[in-house]
Amino acid sequence: MIITFEDKDLEELIITGKNRKYKDIAKDFLLVKKIVKTYEILKHSENIKQVAQHSFLHYEKLRYGYSGKSSVRPFGSKRVERLIFEEKENKIEITILELDNTHYGNKK
Numbered sequence: 001m002i003i004t005f006e007d008k009d010l011e012e013l014i015i016t017g018k019n020r021k022y023k024d025i026a027k028d029f030l031l032v033k034k035i036v037k038t039y040e041i042l043k044h045s046e047n048i049k050q051v052a053q054h055s056f057l058h059y060e061k062l063r064y065g066y067s068g069k070s071s072v073r074p075f076g077s078k079r080v081e082r083l084i085f086e087e088k089e090n091k092i093e094i095t096i097l098e099l100d101n102t103h104y105g106n107k108k
Helices: 008-016 023-027 029-044 048-052
Strands: 002-005 070-072 082-088 093-100
Touching: 002 008, 002 029, 008 029, 008 093, 023 029, 029 082
Parallel strands: 002 093
Antiparallel strands: 070 082, 082 093
């Protein structure tokens, strides 16, 4: 798949493992490793159905405030962090919007 980033800081975090905006996340080596692994799975998948086959990612289409977007959770159900992205089926393109850690009322 073609993956583009709206959040250039998130792109820097995934590619280099470091970023000022995400400095708290960059300190959590295991989380960065899982995010990079998730990114690699998204990048090497030919379509979104292949991503959904990786059940540990808990792929889901979102509703309500995030209607029209989808998410995967790098840690599965163990942690609340998730990558939120938009799918564009006609191009097989994913635009990664943000890394969210406020899922399930976890207001940090």
